[in-house]
Amino acid sequence: MHSILLAFLHSPPLLIPSSTPAMCRIHSEGTQHGCGHYIITREVSKRDCNSKGCIKSAMHPPSCPNCACKRFLEPDFQETVTAKTKDFCAHCQYWFKKNGTAPPPQR
Ligand SMILES: [Zn+2]
Ligand SMILES: [Zn+2]
Ligand SMILES: [Zn+2]
Numbered sequence: 001m002h003s004i005l006l007a008f009l010h011s012p013p014l015l016i017p018s019s020t021p022a023m024c025r026i027h028s029e030g031t032q033h034g035c036g037h038y039i040i041t042r043e044v045s046k047r048d049c050n051s052k053g054c055i056k057s058a059m060h061p062p063s064c065p066n067c068a069c070k071r072f073l074e075p076d077f078q079e080t081v082t083a084k085t086k087d088f089c090a091h092c093q094y095w096f097k098k099n100g101t102a103p104p105p106q107r
Helices: 002-009 090-099
Strands: 025-032 038-047 078-084
Touching: 038 078
Parallel strands: 025 078
Antiparallel strands: 025 038
């Protein structure tokens, strides 16, 4: 008995009944820059949450009345670094030219 209960509790989040709101997530490829930023170069695939209440989903009706649906993607479910460079990303390069120093540390 107890082991069945534990197996249920340890099941991955995707198997939790669909009352839990899900959101679309993407798998991206990108470049890891010297400044610490990961810049997406390609969207590999999208995981559709199949929710009518999510504007990113294929299930969302195009003529949704008074659309107040979710508009944002969750953080990428997978980020694949395809290239690494010591250069700063465009944003940080701009900062460097303007201020002559490295940008403040980013996490
Ligand atoms: Zn979605
Ligand atoms: Zn809507
Ligand atoms: Zn940067």
